[in-house]
Amino acid sequence: MTVNDPDVVAEVAAAFRAYEAALMADDVRALDALFHDAAATVRYGVGEVLYGADEIRAFRVGRGGSPQRRLGRLAIAAYGRDLATANVEFFRAGGDRRGRQSQTWVRFPGGWKIVSAHVSIEGSGS
Numbered sequence: 001m002t003v004n005d006p007d008v009v010a011e012v013a014a015a016f017r018a019y020e021a022a023l024m025a026d027d028v029r030a031l032d033a034l035f036h037d038a039a040a041t042v043r044y045g046v047g048e049v050l051y052g053a054d055e056i057r058a059f060r061v062g063r064g065g066s067p068q069r070r071l072g073r074l075a076i077a078a079y080g081r082d083l084a085t086a087n088v089e090f091f092r093a094g095g096d097r098r099g100r101q102s103q104t105w106v107r108f109p110g111g112w113k114i115v116s117a118h119v120s121i122e123g124s125g126s
Helices: 006-025 028-034 053-063
Strands: 042-044 049-051 069-078 083-092 098-108 111-121
Touching: 006 028, 006 069, 006 083, 006 098, 006 111, 028 053, 028 111, 049 053
Parallel strands: 042 111
Antiparallel strands: 042 049, 069 083, 083 098, 098 111
8 A cells, every 4th residue: 555645645635725715705605516425424523423424514504604714734634545634733713723624535536525524613612
């Protein structure tokens, strides 16, 4: 298995950038398209636990957009041609506490999709 093939890392980096742009624009359709549409897809947020694409979609529609943020350090690692992780630090606008986001990406016939995501804020009780 090849770890960190530059072409695969570049593909996932592009998919991550598309995710970040959609998140900041509250482009729900684009966000939904970047998550694998399956019951096995999971997203743990700062205040929510979502199992399956249907719960994730319902959350996005009801929340009214993500808080704006700036990104810190981003680490993307690829394991073979079809699996990668993206881990990023972020800081919400007007705040100095560091947030962390991790995503697992899988290459499907329709492109790269997130199958698991976790978001947390340092020092957060929730």
